[in-house]
Amino acid sequence: MEKSLKCENIFNGNIIKVERHRVELQDGSESYREVVRHKGAVAVVPVFEDKVVLVKQFRFPVNEELLEIPAGKLEEGEDPYDCAIRELKEETGFVAQEIQKIGELYTSPGFSDEKIHIFLARVVPYGEPEPDFGEFIEKVELPFQDIVKLIISGKILDGKTVAGILLSEKYLSGGEEND
Amino acid sequence: MEKSLKCENIFNGNIIKVERHRVELQDGSESYREVVRHKGAVAVVPVFEDKVVLVKQFRFPVNEELLEIPAGKLEEGEDPYDCAIRELKEETGFVAQEIQKIGELYTSPGFSDEKIHIFLARVVPYGEPEPDFGEFIEKVELPFQDIVKLIISGKILDGKTVAGILLSEKYLSGGEEND
Numbered sequence A, B: 001m002e003k004s005l006k007c008e009n010i011f012n013g014n015i016i017k018v019e020r021h022r023v024e025l026q027d028g029s030e031s032y033r034e035v036v037r038h039k040g041a042v043a044v045v046p047v048f049e050d051k052v053v054l055v056k057q058f059r060f061p062v063n064e065e066l067l068e069i070p071a072g073k074l075e076e077g078e079d080p081y082d083c084a085i086r087e088l089k090e091e092t093g094f095v096a097q098e099i100q101k102i103g104e105l106y107t108s109p110g111f112s113d114e115k116i117h118i119f120l121a122r123v124v125p126y127g128e129p130e131p132d133f134g135e136f137i138e139k140v141e142l143p144f145q146d147i148v149k150l151i152i153s154g155k156i157l158d159g160k161t162v163a164g165i166l167l168s169e170k171y172l173s174g175g176e177e178n179d
Helices: A080-092 A144-152 A159-173 B080-092 B144-152 B159-173
Strands: A003-012 A016-024 A030-038 A041-048 A051-059 A064-068 A071-073 A094-106 A115-125 A138-143 B003-012 B016-024 B030-038 B041-048 B051-059 B064-068 B071-073 B094-106 B115-125 B138-143
Touching: A003 B003, A003 B016, A016 B003, A016 B016, A016 B030, A030 B016, A041 A080, A041 A094, A041 A159, A051 A080, A051 A144, A064 A159, A071 A080, A080 A094, A080 A115, A094 A159, A094 B159, A115 A159, A138 A144, A144 A159, A144 B159, A159 B094, A159 B144, A159 B159, B041 B080, B041 B094, B041 B159, B051 B080, B051 B144, B064 B159, B071 B080, B080 B094, B080 B115, B094 B159, B115 B159, B138 B144, B144 B159
Parallel strands: A041 A115, B041 B115
Antiparallel strands: A003 A016, A016 A030, A041 A051, A041 A071, A051 A064, A051 A138, A094 A115, B003 B016, B016 B030, B041 B051, B041 B071, B051 B064, B051 B138, B094 B115
């Protein structure tokens, strides 16, 4: 347990808030913690027939185009299930026939409270993607095991995608996809 | 591709720097990107006999104690291998007999450039842990498959730990642990 003694608000952005806390540590000594607050996000592993629908997009912070599972930020008060269904449709044009939550992950708990809710979904094509302003997304459909190979060979660099795909594999290989 | 038109330096902390960029998007329109810069980190899946050595520690940003694989921040100019060996010894008191890199992950590429280098190591006990100032770490040794079960049941919430353990499983089950 660490107790905040004083919170300094550094930045109040659209996506993140940044705080600097003076904290009391377990042994009674004092230190500082830098914290990035984030409203949380969802990510979906969308399975269509024997393929997974991924998205490729340029990520400004890392200056690279990344191959990822569809994902997006929670809106204020939004239920993660609703967000998963909404983001899936917006980013890929696919809709979920079945959807189940398979995990929750803190992306970087050393400095951020961002939590991602991970879902596994059976999906079908429905319409055209409707990305948000400022999102330029290319849809990529790949067989599940090809994605696993891309992960092992280091071609997929997004943490939630690696965790989401390898976690989904446990559910799919366990036969739970037939529920 | 998105081009930075102007960078505003918001915060220059010990662990993170925060920037706000005005950017030109793919279609020529303009927007803003909030970016958390981080020096990068390493994480190690340390295998001792049939067990993995984990660490339990309180994480201030999420206000929870988390069970994680040992990890730490890269020092300026430090080689990730050296960092992995150093952090493993500091946090657990174990040393690596064999170590291999199994991946690189961006923890949250939507707003941060933090990259974690993931290693798999065969380790042996060597001495007492020597945590950094402000780190209070409890060592926990668990059988590999027990950790996989904790992941599936949602008891392990740290993203790098979920990705690192499930990725390691691919190497260990593939017989590559006998190299």
